[in-house]
Amino acid sequence: MKKFKQKNVISRLFVDMGKYKKRFWAVFAVIVVIKLCLATAPKVISIITDTMQEFVTSGNFDFGKLLIQCSLLAVLYLIGYGADGFINRSLVFISQKLSLNLRNKAGHKLNRLTIQYSDNHPLGDIQSRVTTDMLNLSNGIESTLPSLLGQAVLMAAIAIMMFFTNIRLALIYIIAMPVTFIGLRIIAKRTNKVFRNTNKHLGKMNALVSDTYSNHTAVKAYSRVDEKEQEFDELNREFEKLFVRSRFTSGFMRPFSDLMAKISYIFLCLTGGFLMIKGNLTLGEFTAFLFYGNMIGVPISELSVAFNNFQDSLSSASRIYEFLDEDEEPEETPKQTLSLNEIKGKVAFENVKFGYTPDKTLMENVSFTANPGNTMAIVGPSGAGKTTLINLLMRFYDIQGGKIKLDDIDIKELSKHNLRNAFGMVLQETWIFDGTIAENIAFGKPDATREEVIKAAKLAYCDSFIERLTNGYDTYISNENSALSAGEKQLLSIARAIIANPKVLILDEATSQVDTKTEEVITKAMQDMMKGRTSFIIAHRLYTIRNADKIIFMKDGDIKEVGSHEELLEKQGYYAQMYASGISAE
Numbered sequence: 070m071k072k073f074k075q076k077n078v079i080s081r082l083f084v085d086m087g088k089y090k091k092r093f094w095a096v097f098a099v100i101v102v103i104k105l106c107l108a109t110a111p112k113v114i115s116i117i118t119d120t121m122q123e124f125v126t127s128g129n130f131d132f133g134k135l136l137i138q139c140s141l142l143a144v145l146y147l148i149g150y151g152a153d154g155f156i157n158r159s160l161v162f163i164s165q166k167l168s169l170n171l172r173n174k175a176g177h178k179l180n181r182l183t184i185q186y187s188d189n190h191p192l193g194d195i196q197s198r199v200t201t202d203m204l205n206l207s208n209g210i211e212s213t214l215p216s217l218l219g220q221a222v223l224m225a226a227i228a229i230m231m232f233f234t235n236i237r238l239a240l241i242y243i244i245a246m247p248v249t250f251i252g253l254r255i256i257a258k259r260t261n262k263v264f265r266n267t268n269k270h271l272g273k274m275n276a277l278v279s280d281t282y283s284n285h286t287a288v289k290a291y292s293r294v295d296e297k298e299q300e301f302d303e304l305n306r307e308f309e310k311l312f313v314r315s316r317f318t319s320g321f322m323r324p325f326s327d328l329m330a331k332i333s334y335i336f337l338c339l340t341g342g343f344l345m346i347k348g349n350l351t352l353g354e355f356t357a358f359l360f361y362g363n364m365i366g367v368p369i370s371e372l373s374v375a376f377n378n379f380q381d382s383l384s385s386a387s388r389i390y391e392f393l394d395e396d397e398e399p400e401e402t403p404k405q406t407l408s409l410n411e412i413k414g415k416v417a418f419e420n421v422k423f424g425y426t427p428d429k430t431l432m433e434n435v436s437f438t439a440n441p442g443n444t445m446a447i448v449g450p451s452g453a454g455k456t457t458l459i460n461l462l463m464r465f466y467d468i469q470g471g472k473i474k475l476d477d478i479d480i481k482e483l484s485k486h487n488l489r490n491a492f493g494m495v496l497q498e499t500w501i502f503d504g505t506i507a508e509n510i511a512f513g514k515p516d517a518t519r520e521e522v523i524k525a526a527k528l529a530y531c532d533s534f535i536e537r538l539t540n541g542y543d544t545y546i547s548n549e550n551s552a553l554s555a556g557e558k559q560l561l562s563i564a565r566a567i568i569a570n571p572k573v574l575i576l577d578e579a580t581s582q583v584d585t586k587t588e589e590v591i592t593k594a595m596q597d598m599m600k601g602r603t604s605f606i607i608a609h610r611l612y613t614i615r616n617a618d619k620i621i622f623m624k625d626g627d628i629k630e631v632g633s634h635e636e637l638l639e640k641q642g643y644y645a646q647m648y649a650s651g652i653s654a655e
């Protein structure tokens with residue numbers, strides 16, 4: 070995953086706020102006004118104190134004057150504390166609009182990631198970016214940002230008011246504030262690093278949980294429970310260590326800023342007392358400074374905590390942006406379009422060169438032709454490159470040299486959508502979506518009528534088991550939890566392929582997952598479907614292989630031989646050897 074620079078996060082967040090950015094600035098303006106009011110209040114208190122002192126020394130009591138000054142103080146406090154509700158509501162609104170926008174983008178992204186990306190990234194990590202990090206960010210904006218902005222503005226306002234009241238006393242704070250900030254920055258930098266690590270670790274834990282859960286049966290069947298438990302234990306312990314470390318480092322911030330505020334307070338008392346004796350400071354001004362000294366301690370410590378929490382939210386935001394910035398399948402401007410009804414189904418590889426990584430070429434100079442209606446059996450041991458061949462045909466990966474043609478058109482000149490619609494896939498690893506059986510079949514043709522669904526189900530020999538279910542075609546199924554056996558799921562995906570009526574088929578012959586009877590039914594359904602269509606079949610049974618028009622023999626990621634059964638036997642090469650040894654394809 071590409072690293073996202075933290076300093077870019079804030080500008081990106083502003084962009085994603087869209088039209089609500091104006092509302093954000095309005096909130097900010099209100100914050101400035103209310104904090105200015107709060108910072109002005111001690112100045113008014115100082116005036117009241119001096120007025121009182123004047124009354125005491127002169128013996129003349131002017132109630133009207135005192136009432137005006139106190140009313141002014143009341144107005145300042147009323148504005149200062151009254152507008153908080155507006156700020157909180159507005160920030161919740163803005164943060165939810167921003168989250169909505171980001172979640173939309175994440176949802177959009179999920180469907181546009183390259184196959185290469187999803188092949189190489191664990192699901193749990195993505196889940197934690199789209200859910201946990203998103204929540205962390207919106208919490209940060211709703212609860213941390215008001216405090217961060219509010220206290221920063223309050224601090225600036227207090228600093229300005231201090232200067233207006235007495236420059237010499239103000240200087241004590243002007244020296245203390247940068248020292249405090251530099252100290253806080255150092256602690257925050259360390260904290261941020263640990264926070265990032267903690268979040269990254271949480272992603273890893275999520276990945277392991279979803280991986281173990283979704284492969285529950287395999288983990289048990291292969292007696293890998295202890296190993297998985299140990300792996301989880303290690304991650305869990307490491308997470309606890311990181312979490313404690315992150316809280317420990319961040320725990321330094323508040324005591325440090327509190328201490329700095331109190332030290333400044335002591336200097337203020339010393340200098341203030343000295344200035345008053347010399348007659349350079351009135352009692353009112355000194356009172357105002359005592360207020361400011363107390364007031365400024367709160368923003369400094371709150372600011373440090375808010376700063377800390379906001380760093381955490383920003384690190385979540387950068388994890389979200391890292392995901393959003395991942396490469397997508399590029400937008401295409403296809404040069405040609407194939408009308409699905411007119412496709413004949415001729416597929417040709419011409420000197421194809423391919424490797425998953427630029428430094429490791431798997432296929433070199435591969436050429437073969439499948440004529441319309443041909444059955445092409447792909448055989449070879451595990452890891453030979455059979456799936457890779459399909460990945461190239463479907464353009465899940467692009468080739469680095471040569472051409473792949475469908476009906477004499479280079480598939481790079483077609484849109485991926487157009488190309489993929491020409492193909493139908495039935496793999497051993499079946500895809501079931503949350504929905505009814507009818508919806509699952511109609512996935513191959515979204516506008517299919519109920520009659521078409523039933524017809525496809527009949528052709529795929531699904532109707533008998535579907536009708537046995539209580540709700541028939543309306544039975545709800547999902548990948549994790551369905552009443553269907555592996556064989557039935559495969560028949561369902563055959564029905565899905567049939568309804569789409571593709572001209573080229575990619576099939577994976579069932580191996581050991583299903584019983585012999587179901588296997589016979591699947592084979593029959595596949596053979597029926599293959600009639601009149603060009604088919605690439607990852608074949609395991611010698612019967613299928615012998616009857617194929619051409620056999621593609623693969624080994625070490627490359628195509629070693631292409632030809633009919635007879636031709637390849639005559640060649641006395643890899644295929645002949647495999648056939649002689651009597652082993653099936655895998």
Ligand code: ADP
Nearest residue numbers: 188425431450451452453454455456457458626
């Ligand atoms: P088969 O389907 O015959 O079992 P594959 O096509 O899956 O074989 O794999 C062929 C080779 O390509 C193997 O060496 C495999 O490790 C490698 N490979 C498969 N998928 C990827 C991928 N996404 N990234 C890098 N290498 C891959």
